[in-house]
Amino acid sequence: MTIKSTLxxxxxxxxxxxxxxxxxxxxRLITDNFEIHNFKKNQIIYAEKDNPVYLWxxxxxxxxxxxxxxxxxxQILRLxxxxxxxxxxxxxxxxxxxxxxxxxxxxxxxxxxMDVVKGMIDNNRDLAWFFIHELSKNLGGSDTKIVTLTxxxxxxxxxxxxxxxxxxxxxxxxGKTLKIYMAREDxxxxxNMTTSNAIRTLSAFAQERIIxxxxxxxxxxxxxxxxxxxxxx
Amino acid sequence: MTIKSTLxxxxxxxxxxxxxxxxxxxxRLITDNFEIHNFKKNQIIYAEKDNPVYLWxxxxxxxxxxxxxxxxxxQILRLxxxxxxxxxxxxxxxxxxxxxxxxxxxxxxxxxxMDVVKGMIDNNRDLAWFFIHELSKNLGGSDTKIVTLTxxxxxxxxxxxxxxxxxxxxxxxxGKTLKIYMAREDxxxxxNMTTSNAIRTLSAFAQERIIxxxxxxxxxxxxxxxxxxxxxx
DNA sequence: AAACAATTATGCTTTAAAACATGCAAATTT
DNA sequence: AAATTTGCATGTTTTAAAGCATAATTGTTT
Numbered sequence: 291m292t293i294k295s296t297l298x299x300x301x302x303x304x305x306x307x308x309x310x311x312x313x314x315x316x317x318r319l320i321t322d323n324f325e326i327h328n329f330k331k332n333q334i335i336y337a338e339k340d341n342p343v344y345l346w347x348x349x350x351x352x353x354x355x356x357x358x359x360x361x362x363x364x365q366i367l368r369l370x371x372x373x374x375x376x377x378x379x380x381x382x383x384x385x386x387x388x389x390x391x392x393x394x395x396x397x398x399x400x401x402x403x404m405d406v407v408k409g410m411i412d413n414n415r416d417l418a419w420f421f422i423h424e425l426s427k428n429l430g431g432s433d434t435k436i437v438t439l440t441x442x443x444x445x446x447x448x449x450x451x452x453x454x455x456x457x458x459x460x461x462x463x464x465g466k467t468l469k470i471y472m473a474r475e476d477x478x479x480x481x482n483m484t485t486s487n488a489i490r491t492l493s494a495f496a497q498e499r500i501i502x503x504x505x506x507x508x509x510x511x512x513x514x515x516x517x518x519x520x521x522x523x
Numbered sequence: 524m525t526i527k528s529t530l531x532x533x534x535x536x537x538x539x540x541x542x543x544x545x546x547x548x549x550x551r552l553i554t555d556n557f558e559i560h561n562f563k564k565n566q567i568i569y570a571e572k573d574n575p576v577y578l579w580x581x582x583x584x585x586x587x588x589x590x591x592x593x594x595x596x597x598q599i600l601r602l603x604x605x606x607x608x609x610x611x612x613x614x615x616x617x618x619x620x621x622x623x624x625x626x627x628x629x630x631x632x633x634x635x636x637m638d639v640v641k642g643m644i645d646n647n648r649d650l651a652w653f654f655i656h657e658l659s660k661n662l663g664g665s666d667t668k669i670v671t672l673t674x675x676x677x678x679x680x681x682x683x684x685x686x687x688x689x690x691x692x693x694x695x696x697x698g699k700t701l702k703i704y705m706a707r708e709d710x711x712x713x714x715n716m717t718t719s720n721a722i723r724t725l726s727a728f729a730q731e732r733i734i735x736x737x738x739x740x741x742x743x744x745x746x747x748x749x750x751x752x753x754x755x756x
Numbered sequence: 757a758a759a760c761a762a763t764t765a766t767g768c769t770t771t772a773a774a775a776c777a778t779g780c781a782a783a784t785t786t
Numbered sequence: 787a788a789a790t791t792t793g794c795a796t797g798t799t800t801t802a803a804a805g806c807a808t809a810a811t812t813g814t815t816t
Contacts, residue, residue, distance in 0.1 A: 359674040382659035418651040425658035426615035432665035440672050440715045441592040482673045
């Protein structure tokens with residue numbers, strides 16, 4: 291599949307917020323500099339301490355942004371779905387990446403040199419606002435996450451993580467099954483706990499009929515209860 | 524003191540980064556809409572869930588940004604010194620505040636309606652970049668903080684908090700004494716621990732001759748050791 | 757100055773979560 | 787198909803930090 295046809299397919303399927311902000315000249319600038327990359331499951335797109343060069347746009351698949359911590363422990367910071375942009379923060383902050391982006395599952399990701407993006411922001415106020423808005427929302431999210439992850443207990447943190455998964459990836463056609471299938475280890479890395487405790491607490495939720503668990507297939511049975519536990523339970 | 528003379532005094536003392544980015548017309552727009560407020564120690568400037576209206580600029584004093592968590596526990600997210608801007612994130616994210624800003628000590632703070640700021644950003648690319656840059660740096664900081672506060676042990680977290688205080692407020696003329704005098708409770712709220720543990724761990728550091736403590740006066744004796752503990756100790 | 761409140765200090769107890777160990781099942785490789 | 791690895795599940799032990807209690811000190815109000 292050519293870059294152009296892939297792009298047009300993606301855009302026709304789910305028009306990205308950003309695209310509508312651009313002039314046809316800017317759109318041409320993008321298609322000329324845009325490259326598509328395919329990443330396998332768990333493959334790293336960019337790593338902490340790398341220098342930021344590209345704006346990345348997730349076209350297909352799922353991407354996690356995480357940070358390696360103490361003793362090989364990871365903390366998942368954000369999850370991306372098509373069509374979302376990432377990898378720009380470090381460039382704007384004029385510093386190396388502080389986190390790593392990796393494909394959660396086989397994914398197609400577009401790249402656009404940040405220098406090109408910078409030039410476009412200089413000439414397009416709406417694009418500037420797009421990034422100001424994105425950064426502001428993310429900062430609010432991270433500030434909130436600081437308190438959640440440090441102050442809530444395990445059950446509250448897991449409940450919150452499950453709600454995040456609902457909000458990010460939604461349900462299968464049955465309206466119950468989470469549309470993401472992740473290892474217990476990733477569930478743990480999302481909710482700041484050990485893998486053992488993620489397994490244990492998922493089992494506890496299943497026993498309490500809040501969810502059902504079948505391998506990596508998680509069905510949300512009682513979302514209200516989940517939200518209640520996340521608030522404090 | 525008039526607004527104008529106070530402003531000019533502040534600006535001549537320590538020219539704010541932002542000011543140099545403005546045209547004289549923009550500067551007039553600011554002085555016409557700028558108001559100066561004085562806050563007493565611990566007085567709240569804005570609170571979580573409020574709607575953002577103003578850009579705030581700290582002129583004199585110290586301000587903390589914090590979030591109330593579980594069981595009356597607070598987490599201090601950021602500290603401000605003159606001349607720094609705050610209160611704009613929620614406006615840009617088009618959401619109510621997720622954190623509270625309060626004066627750490629008696630402080631003078633300027634306000635400028637965000638609508639005015641928005642209009643200026645529309646017409647001033649450098650100003651847009653200023654906020655993109657600030658938001659990006661803050662987001663990197665919050666992402667890093669998530670891992671620090673969840674994964675480091677008490678000693679590491681306290682060491683990191685002390686380094687943050689050095690970086691933010693520096694030393695008295697002796698080059699050793701921290702230029703901020705905060706209650707043990709605030710030290711605790713900065714480093715995600717109980718007041719008891721903040722007291723205990725400060726005492727431990729003093730016994731190990733890493734710092735000396737005399738009431739709220741903290742002298743940094745061995746900064747290298749502190750940085751080592753913060754990395755993991 | 758006396759009385760009171762707030763802050764700092766320290767010891768003891770409890771607890772939530774990590775660390776560790778082991779078993780089992782499913783998936784992958786040979 | 788057998789062997790090996792990987793992931794899931796659960797029980798037990800250990801530990802870091804919270805919670806609680808009580809003084810001692812400092813600061814504030816009357």
